[in-house]
Amino acid sequence: MAASAGPEIERLIGLLAKLPGLGPRSARRAALALLKKREQLLTPLAEALALAAERVKTCRTCGSLDTQDPCAICADQSRDGTLICVVEEVGALWAMERAVAFRGRYHVLGGLLSALDGVGPEALRIGGLTARAGDPAVREVILALPATVDGQTTAHYLADRLAGSDVSVTMLARGVPVGGELDWLDDGTITQAMKARRPA
Amino acid sequence: MAASAGPEIERLIGLLAKLPGLGPRSARRAALALLKKREQLLTPLAEALALAAERVKTCRTCGSLDTQDPCAICADQSRDGTLICVVEEVGALWAMERAVAFRGRYHVLGGLLSALDGVGPEALRIGGLTARAGDPAVREVILALPATVDGQTTAHYLADRLAGSDVSVTMLARGVPVGGELDWLDDGTITQAMKARRPA
Numbered sequence: 001m002a003a004s005a006g007p008e009i010e011r012l013i014g015l016l017a018k019l020p021g022l023g024p025r026s027a028r029r030a031a032l033a034l035l036k037k038r039e040q041l042l043t044p045l046a047e048a049l050a051l052a053a054e055r056v057k058t059c060r061t062c063g064s065l066d067t068q069d070p071c072a073i074c075a076d077q078s079r080d081g082t083l084i085c086v087v088e089e090v091g092a093l094w095a096m097e098r099a100v101a102f103r104g105r106y107h108v109l110g111g112l113l114s115a116l117d118g119v120g121p122e123a124l125r126i127g128g129l130t131a132r133a134g135d136p137a138v139r140e141v142i143l144a145l146p147a148t149v150d151g152q153t154t155a156h157y158l159a160d161r162l163a164g165s166d167v168s169v170t171m172l173a174r175g176v177p178v179g180g181e182l183d184w185l186d187d188g189t190i191t192q193a194m195k196a197r198r199p200a
Numbered sequence: 201m202a203a204s205a206g207p208e209i210e211r212l213i214g215l216l217a218k219l220p221g222l223g224p225r226s227a228r229r230a231a232l233a234l235l236k237k238r239e240q241l242l243t244p245l246a247e248a249l250a251l252a253a254e255r256v257k258t259c260r261t262c263g264s265l266d267t268q269d270p271c272a273i274c275a276d277q278s279r280d281g282t283l284i285c286v287v288e289e290v291g292a293l294w295a296m297e298r299a300v301a302f303r304g305r306y307h308v309l310g311g312l313l314s315a316l317d318g319v320g321p322e323a324l325r326i327g328g329l330t331a332r333a334g335d336p337a338v339r340e341v342i343l344a345l346p347a348t349v350d351g352q353t354t355a356h357y358l359a360d361r362l363a364g365s366d367v368s369v370t371m372l373a374r375g376v377p378v379g380g381e382l383d384w385l386d387d388g389t390i391t392q393a394m395k396a397r398r399p400a
Binding site for chain 1: 205216220222226228231233234243252255266267272294
């Protein structure tokens with residue numbers, strides 16, 4: 001950074017640059033935008049962050065983030081308690097909720113098994129999942145994990161761990177995404193979509 | 201946003217999405233990253249923003265941002281007071297300082313003249329510039345404005361306004377940028393570089 005900006009601005013830029021999606025250059029642009037719009041942006045953001053730091057907590061049941069514990073989804077009696085959807089992170093939970101494709105409960109693992117990154121089962125929220133799956137009210141555990149090597153390794157591991165219990169373990173279908181042009185799809189997706197073909 | 205996150209998180213995402221470079225999706229990712237790294241990122245950023253809101257002000261001389269007024273550059277007696285470099289925004293000033301290509305003083309216009317956006321001379325810090333250029337100690341005003349239509353319109357307007365004073369008005373050279381492959385350069389740049397060719 002230029003010595004022309006004070007240490008307060010440099011520190012702000014350094015912190016903004018740690019956000020995913022912002023590099024050093026875009027962090028400078030963001031800092032300038034904040035300083036130009038003090039009343040509309042800078043002060044409200046400072047307050048929103050302080051409030052989030054104070055109020056937002058991790059749900060002890062499912063691992064999601066909310067201002068209440070248990071979170072709004074775990075506390076919502078209208079949701080289907082027989083289904084647990086396992087996701088990697090809260091971002092995936094939000095994506096599922098946006099799709100409005102699922103009205104059961106969630107379980108946030110907090111990551112994926114990864115031999116490369118040295119992430120073992122003890123680093124994930126797996127004990128809580130097996131305990132919840134042991135509840136006789138739960139019928140199905142849906143593994144909504146990414147279709148990556150780590151995602152599939154984790155899915156296989158969880159399927160093994162849950163094999164002894166009475167729940168059925170399922171996973172999301174693989175196939176051509178909505179709007180997917182075959183020409184642009186990778187071979188793996190096409191192969192999976194062909195294998196899993198169904199009557200038209 | 202999903203109703204699954206509390207209003208505090210939704211508000212945080214909404215504010216982050218207003219930063220340049222972050223859209224609704226990357227704002228969600230940024231909010232999650234902040235909430236996952238409370239001690240290292242969320243709380244420090246909240247404090248840095250609050251501190252910036254409290255301390256950073258606009259220099260009444262040049263229009264730059266600093267915690268002191270006059271800013272560090274205007275107050276620095278070792279800098280050449282005979283040169284004023286006119287820039288569009290503080291971001292451009294920082295870029296000049298990073299390049300260490302200039303040791304005079306600056307004048308931040310706060311924008312560019314734009315017929316399309318309805319920005320007239322009264323919206324820019326032009327009165328301050330003509331006043332500063334009238335100081336007998338000032339010899340040269342360098343227009344370091346972008347090579348865009350609005351940038352050039354503004355440069356012509358400023359050159360006209362400063363024509364009566366004793367300062368010489370200059371602008372940055374146009375030409376092939378460092379590392380610029382001719383094959384990838386636009387015709388305008390090549391034409392300008394050819395016109396302004398000099399002995400090798």
